[in-house]
Amino acid sequence: MVDVVILGTIGIDTLKTPFGTAEDVIGGSAVYSSYAASFFSKPGMISIKGTDLKEEELSFLKERGVSLEGIKTEGSTFKWSGEYEFDMNEAKTLKTELNSLATFRPQIPQSYKEAKYLFLGNMDPQLQIEVIESVKNPELIIMDTMNFWIESQKEKVIEAIKKVDILVLNDGEARQLFETPNLIKAAKDALQLGLKAVIIKKGEHGSLLFTKEGHFNCPGYPLENLVDPTGCGDCFGGSFIGYYAKTKDMRKAMVYGSVIASYNAEGFGLENLRKITEQDVEGRYREMVALREF
Amino acid sequence: MVDVVILGTIGIDTLKTPFGTAEDVIGGSAVYSSYAASFFSKPGMISIKGTDLKEEELSFLKERGVSLEGIKTEGSTFKWSGEYEFDMNEAKTLKTELNSLATFRPQIPQSYKEAKYLFLGNMDPQLQIEVIESVKNPELIIMDTMNFWIESQKEKVIEAIKKVDILVLNDGEARQLFETPNLIKAAKDALQLGLKAVIIKKGEHGSLLFTKEGHFNCPGYPLENLVDPTGCGDCFGGSFIGYYAKTKDMRKAMVYGSVIASYNAEGFGLENLRKITEQDVEGRYREMVALREF
Numbered sequence A, B: 001m002v003d004v005v006i007l008g009t010i011g012i013d014t015l016k017t018p019f020g021t022a023e024d025v026i027g028g029s030a031v032y033s034s035y036a037a038s039f040f041s042k043p044g045m046i047s048i049k050g051t052d053l054k055e056e057e058l059s060f061l062k063e064r065g066v067s068l069e070g071i072k073t074e075g076s077t078f079k080w081s082g083e084y085e086f087d088m089n090e091a092k093t094l095k096t097e098l099n100s101l102a103t104f105r106p107q108i109p110q111s112y113k114e115a116k117y118l119f120l121g122n123m124d125p126q127l128q129i130e131v132i133e134s135v136k137n138p139e140l141i142i143m144d145t146m147n148f149w150i151e152s153q154k155e156k157v158i159e160a161i162k163k164v165d166i167l168v169l170n171d172g173e174a175r176q177l178f179e180t181p182n183l184i185k186a187a188k189d190a191l192q193l194g195l196k197a198v199i200i201k202k203g204e205h206g207s208l209l210f211t212k213e214g215h216f217n218c219p220g221y222p223l224e225n226l227v228d229p230t231g232c233g234d235c236f237g238g239s240f241i242g243y244y245a246k247t248k249d250m251r252k253a254m255v256y257g258s259v260i261a262s263y264n265a266e267g268f269g270l271e272n273l274r275k276i277t278e279q280d281v282e283g284r285y286r287e288m289v290a291l292r293e294f
Helices: A028-038 A056-061 A100-103 A125-134 A147-152 A154-161 A171-177 A183-192 A234-246 A248-263 A278-292 B029-037 B055-062 B099-103 B126-132 B148-151 B155-162 B171-177 B183-192 B234-247 B250-265 B278-292
Strands: A004-007 A010-015 A019-029 A043-049 A068-071 A076-082 A092-098 A119-121 A141-142 A166-171 A196-201 A207-211 A215-220 B004-009 B011-017 B022-028 B043-049 B066-073 B077-084 B093-097 B117-120 B141-145 B165-171 B198-203 B208-210 B214-220
Touching: A004 A028, A004 A125, A004 A234, A004 B029, A010 A092, A019 A028, A028 A043, A028 A056, A028 A234, A028 A248, A028 B208, A043 A100, A043 A166, A056 A068, A056 A183, A056 B093, A068 A076, A068 A215, A076 A100, A100 B022, A119 A125, A119 A234, A125 A154, A141 A234, A147 A171, A166 A234, A171 A183, A171 A196, A183 A196, A183 A207, A196 A234, A207 A248, A215 A248, A215 B278, A248 A278, A248 B165, B004 B029, B004 B234, B011 B093, B022 B029, B029 B043, B029 B055, B029 B234, B029 B250, B043 B099, B055 B066, B077 B099, B093 B148, B117 B234, B126 B155, B148 B155, B148 B171, B165 B171, B165 B234, B171 B198, B183 B198, B208 B250, B214 B250, B234 B250, B250 B278
Parallel strands: A004 A043, A004 A119, A010 A076, A043 A068, A119 A141, A141 A166, A166 A196, B004 B043, B004 B117, B011 B077, B043 B066, B117 B141, B141 B165, B165 B198
Antiparallel strands: A010 A019, A076 A092, A196 A207, A207 A215, B011 B022, B077 B093, B198 B208, B208 B214
């Protein structure tokens, strides 16, 4: 029984950072966020892949209890190649091949329809809206977005935001979407759209939660061994919805999001994420408790 | 009886931000940090001003219990004019007139010599060293610095660092001084120089404390009404040493630093700082407690 439905991409990534390169590794927002959510809940993916990507290559997700029933197979897999410069805060896209993603229409399997939690990874806002409308009775919907959609389809992005409960986006995108350099003002504007909460991701600086009741400042885990930040935002979002589905605790869900994202950044692609255990996660969570204490 | 000796500048500033301008207002690192420290301790300034700046114009500091005995008067007052662009994170210097600051040799009045706490505001590292050597028996010395000295006198800066207990600097300066984009690595390198602690200021993102025992992540206060960030770093440092002198609690001292700096940013120059009360400070401190809770 799927608790959390996750819409996003499956991709084949080529990554370049100051610490090395990784060619043709599996990635995509649905992969990172489902893997992250699986530490806490039972996620079901909605995505598309090509015939070039074999079922077996996704079996590591199945082993973590992720349902792959909502994955279509068609044409070639979406490919992305990106580079990080010295400061590692933002990826520079070198090449994108949409392939089968270009004509993707998400379909929700019957077995996902009763799921109470929905995570809409960064994607065409029209598809995000279609998925919202096909889940029967969601308790909470979270939506991510990115600069590409804000620039090209801002009104559609706003229309989607009005249908969800929580918006999660990074600081640059928040400034862009609400046309202000001040994140607090951006968050207030976002809440005006009827959201329950807004979460602003700030990379190494952690994340901020805004609700009508108040703010929460979630630290970033202090990472000495940063290797590849690809997927950190998706890990954060996936952990958040996974932990929230289990506990309804937004603040702790953000802290777990920081923890999982920090492990993810310590290896290329999902390499390090696939090594860690529940014990590792709890260990770093305890460190997070200690580092905010005063 | 002075608890905390504060070395820094007294300046006449002209400030331009997206929210307006302020011409010829009193500023300088010693002024901001002494005012901030006065919420918690009895600071004594070491600085220089010109004959153009009347004693009365500094009387607001005296009223807060700040000793002005260590201020020399000579020539013309140091002048600085700076501008902040849309993101308000870094000042662009438009003009600097060193004036009497150019030949300043700090002298410690007899009444400061027994002070246990020393705050060395950003200044020529040679002068910082001279002040360190003239205080008899300090319990704790904190030093600030900036890119100008790191670029022009890096070895002297390192020599000064080796003589102090805590280094406080902003994130860009930490990256520059230790030649790494990774703040955690920079902080480890700094601790290797024999420091008890390193504090890295990150503007709106708060600040980080590194000691051999662990990290602390101090949130930035979420500020909707940011008007002029001039002096925020000095307010942070001054509050830190002032509160630390009273309590020996580094973490709480940083939180009070964030609080005072946030009030400072809500007005031009010291305008808003001069309006706030102990009650205001306690109120925002309680907000800081609430916003890190999870």
